[in-house]
Amino acid sequence: MAIHHITAIAGDPQRNLDFYAGVLGLRLVKLTVNFDDPGSYHFYYGDEIGRPGSLLTFFPWPGAHRGRQGGGQIATVALAIPAGSLGFWIERLLSQGIQYEGPSRRFDDQVLSLTDPDGLLLELVAGDVSSAEQPWNDGPISPEYAIRGLHGATIWEDGDRGTAKLLAEMLGFQPHGEDKGLLRFQAEANGSGVVVNLRRASGFWRGASGVGTVHHMAFRAASDASQLEQRAAIEARGLSITPVVDRQYFNSVYFKEPGGVLFEIATDGPGFTIDEAPAELGSQLKLPPIYQTYREQIERALPPLRLPHATAGQGR
DSSP: OOEEEEEEEESOHHHHHIIIIIISOOEEEEEEEETTEEEEEEEEEESTTOOTTSEEEEEEOTTOOBOBOOBSEEEEEEEEEEGGGHHHHHHHHHHTTOOOEEEEEETTEEEEEEEOTTOOEEEEEEEOOOTTOOOOTTSSSOTTTSOOEEEEEEEEESSOSSHHHHHHHTSOEEEEEEETTEEEEEESSSSSSOEEEEEEOTTOOBOBOSBTSEEEEEEEESSHHHHHHHHHHHHHTTOOBOOOEEOSSEEEEEEEOTTSOEEEEEEEEEOGGGSSOGGGTTSSBOOOGGGGGGHHHHHHHSOOOOOTTOOTTOOO
């Protein structure tokens, strides 16, 4: 198993688009609404077709309160870049006026640390990339330097509440060493999203959900049947887990791991090309069938956007 996607909370939607699609050069592969809150957007960024493991998604909630990084929370999102691209990314961040720290060495990787406009902690991790990690060839950043997908995430914990055991025994992430206070767990799968780090910070304050924090992290299930097997195993462990929820582009189940972080198990399919051709991904607002009747009202309620695909003068 590996990471399917990570979802965080943003503030201003246009600022989020400008940073992730503009500065970082990720592809907006789906522009839709939060299925549980259709008065707000849900952005999906990823590789050329939004493959599982490449996906970083956001709930942009203008005017929402600021969150706080702390224990019981996914504090840092790490994005994978090729080993030879550090110089390019340092120059790009400097040219955009974005502060960063590093590069620093961690395990076998070089790491640049930065924050997005809402304060979300990000890392660009330069290391060997597998052939399964494919860049977006038509993006604003040359494929030789482009972000390949998720490298992983770092969870902050107050002591050992059982997260490490769950990662290893239920989710297939095995211990892979310790460096600078981080315990690394790594999936055996090739490609993106195979790393979860645990930082144990005893006595640290609890994190608070809000703008600039991670909402949840999803792990991959190859099929509906595999997801049901994993769901049954988690339920048998005594954890409360939701029924299967249809998210149109994948099916999901949700549960809180022992440290309090919201986890999801999401199926690999059907994927983002079920309602848009690959060349058109993210170019228009897509709604699930239950909201199609209310499209006009929903569009009026949503803030207007300048989409990265749009030509001058075009909007949502």
